[in-house]
Amino acid sequence: MNHGQQSGEAKHEDDAALTEFLASLMDYTPTIPDDLVEHYLAKSGFQCPDVRLIRLVAVATQKFVADVASDALQHCRARPAPVVKDKKQQKDKRLVLTMEDLSKALREYGVNVKHPEYFADSPSTGMDPATRDE
Amino acid sequence: MNKKRRRKARVNSEAPDDQSAAEFSFSLTRVAVSQICLSVGYTSTDTSSTLNTLTLITTKFLQSIAELAASFSNSANRTEANLFDIVNGLQDTALSTSDCFPGGSTLHNTESHCLIKSAVLRNLSDFVASAFEIPFAKPLPRLETSGSHGGDSTRMARSPEMRSFPAWLPPFPDSSLYLEPYTKERSDHLWENSDSVIGRETFVETSGVRSSGRLPLRRASVRFKMGRDCSNGGGSCKSDTRLERRRDDNDGEYGREFEAKKKIGEEYIYCADIDAGEWNM
Numbered sequence: 001m002n003h004g005q006q007s008g009e010a011k012h013e014d015d016a017a018l019t020e021f022l023a024s025l026m027d028y029t030p031t032i033p034d035d036l037v038e039h040y041l042a043k044s045g046f047q048c049p050d051v052r053l054i055r056l057v058a059v060a061t062q063k064f065v066a067d068v069a070s071d072a073l074q075h076c077r078a079r080p081a082p083v084v085k086d087k088k089q090q091k092d093k094r095l096v097l098t099m100e101d102l103s104k105a106l107r108e109y110g111v112n113v114k115h116p117e118y119f120a121d122s123p124s125t126g127m128d129p130a131t132r133d134e
Numbered sequence: 135m136n137k138k139r140r141r142k143a144r145v146n147s148e149a150p151d152d153q154s155a156a157e158f159s160f161s162l163t164r165v166a167v168s169q170i171c172l173s174v175g176y177t178s179t180d181t182s183s184t185l186n187t188l189t190l191i192t193t194k195f196l197q198s199i200a201e202l203a204a205s206f207s208n209s210a211n212r213t214e215a216n217l218f219d220i221v222n223g224l225q226d227t228a229l230s231t232s233d234c235f236p237g238g239s240t241l242h243n244t245e246s247h248c249l250i251k252s253a254v255l256r257n258l259s260d261f262v263a264s265a266f267e268i269p270f271a272k273p274l275p276r277l278e279t280s281g282s283h284g285g286d287s288t289r290m291a292r293s294p295e296m297r298s299f300p301a302w303l304p305p306f307p308d309s310s311l312y313l314e315p316y317t318k319e320r321s322d323h324l325w326e327n328s329d330s331v332i333g334r335e336t337f338v339e340t341s342g343v344r345s346s347g348r349l350p351l352r353r354a355s356v357r358f359k360m361g362r363d364c365s366n367g368g369g370s371c372k373s374d375t376r377l378e379r380r381r382d383d384n385d386g387e388y389g390r391e392f393e394a395k396k397k398i399g400e401e402y403i404y405c406a407d408i409d410a411g412e413w414n415m
Contacts, residue, residue: 018255021262031270039159053217059262061192073175102188115183
């Protein structure tokens with residue numbers, strides 16, 4: 001009996017927490033607009049009239065992008081800083097999102113991104129002229 | 135330079151609606167993603183392809199959650215997804231992106247049925263509570279539509295009698311294409327007025343008032359013609375003399391009841407009287 005009462009109370013608390021979370025979604029405005037999220041959801045066959053669920057998906061996507069960006073930022077900061085001659089330049093360190101950091105961060109999320117370092121006009125570009133077949 | 139401009143113009147003229155809608159939504163998503171990157175601490179990207187890649191992955195993430203949730207709802211014989219479908223979709227996505235997903239075993243517990251035990255939902259709850267709100271940079275024009283239309287502003291809202299159909303289905307074609315208007319001419323296409331009835335003009339005149347298809351008990355005989363190669367109960371009419379022979383054979387027995395007339399031209403006309411009333415064949 002005691003165990004049943006405790007589980008009932010816990011369930012009540014969990015339900016209250018879930019209700020509170022869904023209510024807080026209406027106060028929180030995600031960065032991705034609701035109409036844009038609705039467009040992509042409807043494109044995939046998702047149909048739901050409840051705005052809270054659309055906001056839940058928007059918040060989940062925002063969190064995913066924020067996690068990826070923060071992981072890339074950690075990779076960027078972990079890289080050894082180059083030798084700086086000017087003191088002013090050291091203070092104003094501008095963080096630039098590079099493809100290298102992004103690919104390292106996305107690899108942990110199961111997305112393989114490979115970016116070619118340069119594009120050549122032909123396969124023999126950059127080769128030694130003596131060995132190039134003409 | 136002019137030739138390049140002409141080539142570009144030619145490419146852009148192909149399917150402008152679909153391309154422009156996709157490009158518009160992609161550019162909006164790119165603005166949102168760049169805002170999120172700014173909030174994390176980044177100030178710029180090295181190339182535009184980096185931001186485009188992250189934007190594309192964001193759209194794929196959105197679509198993958200939607201597909202998972204839609205498949206879960208369809209498996210449960212529903213067309214509209216609910217919170218359970220979304221949480222299951224998020225759990226599946228988290229399974230592919232991280233090594234572990236605490237709370238996944240209790241998610242489907244039949245006793246509790248509580249979704250907040252899911253770690254994914256708890257993480258989202260903490261994120262909403264702690265993260266700063268970043269509203270979208272540009273105000274979007276609000277569409278005056280109800281429900282999800284797939285973001286397609288060219289689609290009109292359904293009429294009240296069509297509300298039962300989901301909005302994401304394509305609209306019905308114009309009613310003039312599948313509705314046949316009822317015309318009075320159809321009622322005239324009765325068998326009595328067709329060419330197979332001999333003397334239909336006189337029949338029409340003498341018929342009097344039509345009684346909605348019901349035939350009176352006493353009615354005039356109808357004479358109709360049949361083709362030459364018609365089969366009459368077990369044999370085709372091969373020669374003209376068949377009737378004559380039949381008449382000679384059956385004259386003794388059925389002479390009173392059966393009377394056959396000679397053929398006229400290429401057609402045979404049968405006229406038979408049977409004792410049981412006025413039965414004309």
